Amino acid sequence: MLFNMMSDILSGRPLDMASAISEILATLFVIFCILPLHECAHGWVAYKLGDNTAKYNGRITLNPIVSLDPVGAFFLLMFGFGWAKPVPVDTRYFKNPRRDMAITALAGPIANLLASFVGAVIYLELLVWKGLSMPGFIHDFFMAYIVINVSLAVFNLIPLPPLDGSKILGAFLSNKALYNYYRYQNIII
Secondary structure, eight states: OHHHHHHHHHTTOOOOHHHHHHHHHHHHHIIIIIHHHHHHHHHHHHHHTTOOHHHHTTOSSOOHHHHOOHHHHHHHHHHSOOOOOOOOOOGGGOSSHHHHHHHHHHHHHHHHHHHHHHHHHHHHHHHHHHTTOOOHHHHHHHHHHHHHHHHHHHHHTSSSTTSHHHHHHHTTSOHHHHHHHHHTHHHHO
16 A cells, blocks of 8 residues: 555656545554454454453454554555454364364454445445535545455455465365365465
């Protein structure tokens, strides 16, 4: 994101300051509010499925300090993709480890999609309430917010370790295929 803005400036294209500020604010909102929600969703679902690890580590929280990964936040701000500190999960506590791990992994992307949906509903309510004269700043903020959340959800569903999609895929593989998948995960990455 900031990388694209800097590229535009260096190539001589004009920069819309209001749009740039609204995109930065949307990204910061995602970093400090939605990434913790994503990680909290993983921990809460794992807890409901029998794993107390996240709860004992204080990770079922919306406190951004607990989930903040400085490098992941920097990448999200600079390049439009990033990460938070992953919530610890111990599959030994699950009744059905493969299924329950897949459900736990799916909780994060679903949290991003729900956050995107809520943002879209608020945006549409503002659009109807204010009519068609909504300032570009608000429009740009909500568009960036929605796009970032949908992008994070889709990106997390890619079935490559350590992304959530790899844990979801694990529920559908045979034991032999799963063993080989994890055995060669470094090569796959």
